[in-house]
Amino acid sequence: MNDTLKTILNRRSTRKYADTPITREEKNTILQAAMRAPTAGNMMLYSIIEVEDQVLKDKLAITCDNQPFIASAPYVVLFLADYQRWMDLFNWSGAPQACVEKGLQQRLPGEGDLMLACCDALIAAQTAVIAAESLGIGSCYIGDIMENCEQHREMFQLPQFTFPVCLLCFGRPYASRENPRLLKRFDRRFIVHQDRYQSVDPVDFPELMRDAAGQFPADRSGDSVKAYVQALYNRKFVSGFSKEMTRSVKKWMETWTGAEVK
Numbered sequence: 001m002n003d004t005l006k007t008i009l010n011r012r013s014t015r016k017y018a019d020t021p022i023t024r025e026e027k028n029t030i031l032q033a034a035m036r037a038p039t040a041g042n043m044m045l046y047s048i049i050e051v052e053d054q055v056l057k058d059k060l061a062i063t064c065d066n067q068p069f070i071a072s073a074p075y076v077v078l079f080l081a082d083y084q085r086w087m088d089l090f091n092w093s094g095a096p097q098a099c100v101e102k103g104l105q106q107r108l109p110g111e112g113d114l115m116l117a118c119c120d121a122l123i124a125a126q127t128a129v130i131a132a133e134s135l136g137i138g139s140c141y142i143g144d145i146m147e148n149c150e151q152h153r154e155m156f157q158l159p160q161f162t163f164p165v166c167l168l169c170f171g172r173p174y175a176s177r178e179n180p181r182l183l184k185r186f187d188r189r190f191i192v193h194q195d196r197y198q199s200v201d202p203v204d205f206p207e208l209m210r211d212a213a214g215q216f217p218a219d220r221s222g223d224s225v226k227a228y229v230q231a232l233y234n235r236k237f238v239s240g241f242s243k244e245m246t247r248s249v250k251k252w253m254e255t256w257t258g259a260e261v262k
Protein backbone atom coordinates (compact mmCIF):
# COMPACT_ATOMS: atom_id res chain seq x y z
CA MET A 1 0.00 0.00 0.00
CA ASN A 2 1.39 3.44 -0.87
CA ASP A 3 1.94 6.20 1.69
CA THR A 4 -1.00 8.31 0.48
CA LEU A 5 -3.43 5.43 0.99
CA LYS A 6 -1.86 4.59 4.35
CA THR A 7 -2.42 8.20 5.43
CA ILE A 8 -6.04 8.16 4.27
CA LEU A 9 -6.89 4.72 5.64
CA ASN A 10 -5.31 5.30 9.07
CA ARG A 11 -6.78 8.75 9.68
CA ARG A 12 -9.01 9.19 12.67
CA SER A 13 -10.32 12.28 14.41
CA THR A 14 -7.95 13.80 16.96
CA ARG A 15 -9.46 15.62 19.91
CA LYS A 16 -6.58 15.51 22.41
CA TYR A 17 -3.47 17.38 21.42
CA ALA A 18 0.19 17.38 22.40
CA ASP A 19 1.51 20.76 23.52
CA THR A 20 3.84 20.99 20.51
CA PRO A 21 2.87 24.00 18.41
CA ILE A 22 2.22 23.75 14.70
CA THR A 23 4.92 25.77 12.95
CA ARG A 24 4.15 28.57 10.48
CA GLU A 25 5.74 26.44 7.79
CA GLU A 26 3.44 23.51 8.57
CA LYS A 27 0.41 25.81 8.60
CA ASN A 28 1.43 27.20 5.23
CA THR A 29 1.80 23.69 3.81
CA ILE A 30 -1.67 22.75 5.05
CA LEU A 31 -3.15 25.93 3.55
CA GLN A 32 -1.30 25.46 0.28
CA ALA A 33 -2.74 21.93 -0.01
CA ALA A 34 -6.26 23.22 0.80
CA MET A 35 -5.99 25.83 -1.95
CA ARG A 36 -4.92 23.21 -4.51
CA ALA A 37 -8.18 21.31 -3.97
CA PRO A 38 -10.60 21.13 -6.89
CA THR A 39 -12.92 24.12 -6.94
CA ALA A 40 -16.03 24.73 -9.04
CA GLY A 41 -15.07 26.72 -12.15
CA ASN A 42 -11.73 27.51 -10.45
CA MET A 43 -13.67 30.27 -8.65
CA MET A 44 -12.52 29.33 -5.12
CA LEU A 45 -15.93 29.96 -3.62
CA TYR A 46 -14.55 29.82 -0.10
CA SER A 47 -12.47 31.70 2.42
CA ILE A 48 -10.32 30.38 5.21
CA ILE A 49 -9.96 32.16 8.56
CA GLU A 50 -7.06 31.16 10.81
CA VAL A 51 -8.30 31.58 14.36
CA GLU A 52 -5.19 32.62 16.27
CA ASP A 53 -6.81 34.74 19.00
CA GLN A 54 -7.22 32.65 22.17
CA VAL A 55 -10.24 34.73 23.17
CA LEU A 56 -12.01 33.65 19.97
CA LYS A 57 -10.98 30.02 20.49
CA ASP A 58 -12.34 30.11 24.04
CA LYS A 59 -15.62 31.53 22.75
CA LEU A 60 -15.84 28.89 20.02
CA ALA A 61 -15.41 26.17 22.64
CA ILE A 62 -18.71 27.40 24.08
CA THR A 63 -20.65 28.52 21.00
CA CYS A 64 -19.90 25.25 19.17
CA ASP A 65 -22.00 23.17 21.55
CA ASN A 66 -19.58 23.32 24.47
CA GLN A 67 -16.59 21.38 23.19
CA PRO A 68 -13.65 22.45 25.40
CA PHE A 69 -11.01 20.77 23.23
CA ILE A 70 -11.48 23.52 20.63
CA ALA A 71 -9.83 25.99 23.05
CA SER A 72 -6.81 23.73 23.46
CA ALA A 73 -6.24 22.96 19.77
CA PRO A 74 -2.90 24.40 18.61
CA TYR A 75 -4.34 25.46 15.25
CA VAL A 76 -7.98 26.29 14.55
CA VAL A 77 -9.20 27.12 11.07
CA LEU A 78 -12.63 28.21 9.86
CA PHE A 79 -13.77 27.26 6.34
CA LEU A 80 -16.42 29.53 4.86
CA ALA A 81 -18.53 29.17 1.77
CA ASP A 82 -17.96 32.57 0.19
CA TYR A 83 -19.79 34.21 -2.70
CA GLN A 84 -19.16 37.68 -1.26
CA ARG A 85 -15.79 38.07 -2.98
CA TRP A 86 -17.34 37.29 -6.37
CA MET A 87 -20.34 39.54 -5.79
CA ASP A 88 -17.99 42.39 -4.90
CA LEU A 89 -15.96 41.62 -8.01
CA PHE A 90 -19.08 41.37 -10.22
CA ASN A 91 -20.36 44.72 -8.92
CA TRP A 92 -16.95 46.36 -9.33
CA SER A 93 -16.78 45.15 -12.93
CA GLY A 94 -20.20 46.59 -13.74
CA ALA A 95 -21.42 43.16 -14.87
CA PRO A 96 -24.90 43.29 -13.23
CA GLN A 97 -25.61 46.73 -14.71
CA ALA A 98 -24.41 45.67 -18.14
CA CYS A 99 -26.67 42.65 -17.84
CA VAL A 100 -29.72 44.85 -17.15
CA GLU A 101 -28.79 47.19 -20.01
CA LYS A 102 -28.88 44.19 -22.34
CA GLY A 103 -32.40 43.41 -21.13
CA LEU A 104 -31.24 40.40 -19.14
CA GLN A 105 -32.16 39.78 -15.55
CA GLN A 106 -29.46 40.19 -12.94
CA ARG A 107 -29.64 38.11 -9.81
CA LEU A 108 -28.08 37.54 -6.41
CA PRO A 109 -26.52 34.34 -5.09
CA GLY A 110 -29.19 31.74 -4.29
CA GLU A 111 -29.49 28.24 -2.91
CA GLY A 112 -27.56 26.62 -5.78
CA ASP A 113 -24.66 29.03 -5.38
CA LEU A 114 -24.63 28.40 -1.65
CA MET A 115 -24.51 24.62 -2.15
CA LEU A 116 -21.72 24.91 -4.68
CA ALA A 117 -19.73 27.18 -2.39
CA CYS A 118 -20.27 24.70 0.48
CA CYS A 119 -18.88 21.93 -1.75
CA ASP A 120 -15.81 24.07 -2.49
CA ALA A 121 -15.23 24.88 1.18
CA LEU A 122 -15.59 21.28 2.33
CA ILE A 123 -13.33 19.89 -0.37
CA ALA A 124 -10.67 22.42 0.60
CA ALA A 125 -11.13 21.49 4.26
CA GLN A 126 -10.78 17.77 3.66
CA THR A 127 -7.69 18.34 1.55
CA ALA A 128 -6.23 20.25 4.51
CA VAL A 129 -7.09 17.32 6.78
CA ILE A 130 -5.19 14.85 4.62
CA ALA A 131 -2.22 17.17 4.16
CA ALA A 132 -2.01 17.67 7.92
CA GLU A 133 -2.28 13.96 8.55
CA SER A 134 0.65 13.36 6.19
CA LEU A 135 2.69 15.72 8.42
CA GLY A 136 1.73 13.78 11.56
CA ILE A 137 -0.83 16.42 12.52
CA GLY A 138 -4.28 15.19 13.51
CA SER A 139 -7.53 17.07 13.13
CA CYS A 140 -11.18 17.16 14.05
CA TYR A 141 -14.11 18.75 12.25
CA ILE A 142 -16.52 20.89 14.22
CA GLY A 143 -19.88 20.97 12.46
CA ASP A 144 -21.42 22.98 15.29
CA ILE A 145 -19.93 26.13 13.77
CA MET A 146 -23.16 26.20 11.73
CA GLU A 147 -25.01 26.95 14.97
CA ASN A 148 -25.42 30.34 16.63
CA CYS A 149 -25.51 32.26 13.37
CA GLU A 150 -25.77 35.66 15.08
CA GLN A 151 -22.77 35.12 17.37
CA HIS A 152 -20.49 33.62 14.74
CA ARG A 153 -21.38 36.29 12.21
CA GLU A 154 -20.39 38.93 14.75
CA MET A 155 -17.26 37.15 16.04
CA PHE A 156 -15.75 36.86 12.56
CA GLN A 157 -17.50 39.84 10.95
CA LEU A 158 -18.93 37.64 8.24
CA PRO A 159 -20.60 39.45 5.33
CA GLN A 160 -23.92 38.54 3.75
CA PHE A 161 -22.87 35.98 1.16
CA THR A 162 -20.74 33.79 3.40
CA PHE A 163 -21.60 30.73 5.43
CA PRO A 164 -19.43 28.91 8.00
CA VAL A 165 -19.29 25.34 6.70
CA CYS A 166 -16.88 23.82 9.18
CA LEU A 167 -14.24 24.52 11.74
CA LEU A 168 -11.12 22.37 11.82
CA CYS A 169 -9.02 21.81 14.94
CA PHE A 170 -5.47 20.68 14.24
CA GLY A 171 -2.79 19.36 16.56
CA ARG A 172 -0.33 16.56 17.02
CA PRO A 173 -2.07 13.63 18.70
CA TYR A 174 -1.46 13.50 22.45
CA ALA A 175 -0.94 9.73 22.37
CA SER A 176 1.01 7.60 19.91
CA ARG A 177 -0.70 6.73 16.63
CA GLU A 178 1.22 3.50 16.02
CA ASN A 179 -1.96 1.44 15.87
CA PRO A 180 -4.84 3.89 15.56
CA ARG A 181 -8.17 2.60 16.86
CA LEU A 182 -10.38 3.26 13.88
CA LEU A 183 -14.12 3.60 14.19
CA LYS A 184 -15.85 1.11 11.92
CA ARG A 185 -18.07 2.16 9.05
CA PHE A 186 -21.17 0.60 7.56
CA ASP A 187 -20.47 -2.31 5.26
CA ARG A 188 -19.78 -1.19 1.71
CA ARG A 189 -22.82 -3.00 0.30
CA PHE A 190 -25.09 -0.58 2.17
CA ILE A 191 -23.26 2.48 0.94
CA VAL A 192 -22.14 1.79 -2.62
CA HIS A 193 -24.98 1.19 -5.05
CA GLN A 194 -24.85 -0.04 -8.62
CA ASP A 195 -26.57 2.02 -11.32
CA ARG A 196 -29.55 3.01 -9.16
CA TYR A 197 -30.44 3.86 -5.60
CA GLN A 198 -31.07 0.88 -3.38
CA SER A 199 -32.99 1.28 -0.11
CA VAL A 200 -31.89 -0.97 2.73
CA ASP A 201 -34.41 -3.75 3.33
CA PRO A 202 -35.53 -3.48 6.98
CA VAL A 203 -34.67 -7.14 7.51
CA ASP A 204 -31.07 -6.07 6.89
CA PHE A 205 -31.09 -3.29 9.51
CA PRO A 206 -29.52 -5.45 12.25
CA GLU A 207 -26.84 -6.44 9.74
CA LEU A 208 -26.40 -2.77 8.71
CA MET A 209 -25.85 -1.83 12.34
CA ARG A 210 -23.79 -4.90 13.30
CA ASP A 211 -20.40 -3.22 13.25
CA ALA A 212 -21.66 0.31 13.63
CA ALA A 213 -23.39 -0.15 16.99
CA GLY A 214 -20.98 0.92 19.66
CA GLN A 215 -18.81 2.73 17.15
CA PHE A 216 -20.24 6.20 17.44
CA PRO A 217 -18.52 8.63 19.80
CA ALA A 218 -19.91 8.73 23.33
CA ASP A 219 -22.04 5.63 22.74
CA ARG A 220 -23.38 4.37 26.03
CA SER A 221 -26.08 2.00 24.94
CA GLY A 222 -25.18 -1.65 24.96
CA ASP A 223 -28.66 -2.83 24.28
CA SER A 224 -30.55 -4.18 21.32
CA VAL A 225 -30.01 -2.60 17.90
CA LYS A 226 -33.35 -0.80 18.14
CA ALA A 227 -32.44 0.68 21.53
CA TYR A 228 -29.14 1.77 20.08
CA VAL A 229 -30.81 3.48 17.10
CA GLN A 230 -33.30 5.15 19.46
CA ALA A 231 -30.46 6.48 21.61
CA LEU A 232 -28.75 7.85 18.53
CA TYR A 233 -31.99 9.48 17.40
CA ASN A 234 -32.24 11.24 20.76
CA ARG A 235 -28.59 12.26 20.88
CA LYS A 236 -28.05 13.32 17.30
CA PHE A 237 -31.40 14.07 15.74
CA VAL A 238 -33.83 15.61 18.23
CA SER A 239 -31.22 17.01 20.59
CA GLY A 240 -30.78 20.71 21.32
CA PHE A 241 -27.73 21.14 19.12
CA SER A 242 -29.43 19.71 16.03
CA LYS A 243 -32.47 21.93 16.49
CA GLU A 244 -30.21 24.94 16.98
CA MET A 245 -28.25 24.00 13.86
CA THR A 246 -31.45 23.88 11.81
CA ARG A 247 -32.59 27.26 13.17
CA SER A 248 -29.22 28.84 12.57
CA VAL A 249 -28.74 27.48 9.03
CA LYS A 250 -32.23 28.70 8.14
CA LYS A 251 -31.15 32.20 9.27
CA TRP A 252 -27.98 31.95 7.18
CA MET A 253 -29.98 30.91 4.15
CA GLU A 254 -32.39 33.79 4.65
CA THR A 255 -29.51 36.26 4.52
CA TRP A 256 -28.63 34.84 1.11
CA THR A 257 -32.03 34.25 -0.38
CA GLY A 258 -33.98 37.06 1.30
CA ALA A 259 -31.77 39.75 -0.23
CA GLU A 260 -33.30 42.04 -2.81
CA VAL A 261 -31.63 42.88 -6.10
CA LYS A 262 -31.05 46.62 -6.01
Ligand SMILES: Cc1cc2nc3c(=O)[nH]c(=O)nc-3n(C[C@H](O)[C@H](O)[C@H](O)COP(=O)(O)O)c2cc1C
Pocket residue numbers: 011012013014015067140141142143144166182183216217
Ligand atom coordinates in the same frame (compact mmCIF):
# COMPACT_ATOMS: atom_id res chain seq x y z
C1 LIG B 1 -19.23 17.52 9.04
C2 LIG B 1 -18.60 16.94 10.29
C3 LIG B 1 -18.87 17.53 11.52
C4 LIG B 1 -18.28 17.02 12.69
N1 LIG B 1 -18.48 17.69 13.86
C5 LIG B 1 -17.85 17.25 14.98
C6 LIG B 1 -17.98 17.96 16.20
O1 LIG B 1 -18.63 19.00 16.28
N2 LIG B 1 -17.30 17.49 17.28
C7 LIG B 1 -16.53 16.37 17.23
O2 LIG B 1 -15.94 16.00 18.24
N3 LIG B 1 -16.40 15.65 16.07
C8 LIG B 1 -17.03 16.08 14.96
N4 LIG B 1 -16.87 15.40 13.78
C9 LIG B 1 -16.02 14.21 13.73
C10 LIG B 1 -16.86 12.94 13.66
O3 LIG B 1 -17.47 12.73 14.89
C11 LIG B 1 -15.94 11.76 13.28
O4 LIG B 1 -15.42 11.99 12.00
C12 LIG B 1 -16.72 10.46 13.28
O5 LIG B 1 -17.13 10.12 14.59
C13 LIG B 1 -15.87 9.31 12.74
O6 LIG B 1 -14.69 9.20 13.49
P1 LIG B 1 -13.26 9.22 12.81
O7 LIG B 1 -13.12 10.55 12.11
O8 LIG B 1 -12.27 9.08 13.95
O9 LIG B 1 -13.21 8.09 11.86
C14 LIG B 1 -17.45 15.88 12.61
C15 LIG B 1 -17.19 15.31 11.37
C16 LIG B 1 -17.75 15.83 10.23
C17 LIG B 1 -17.42 15.20 8.90
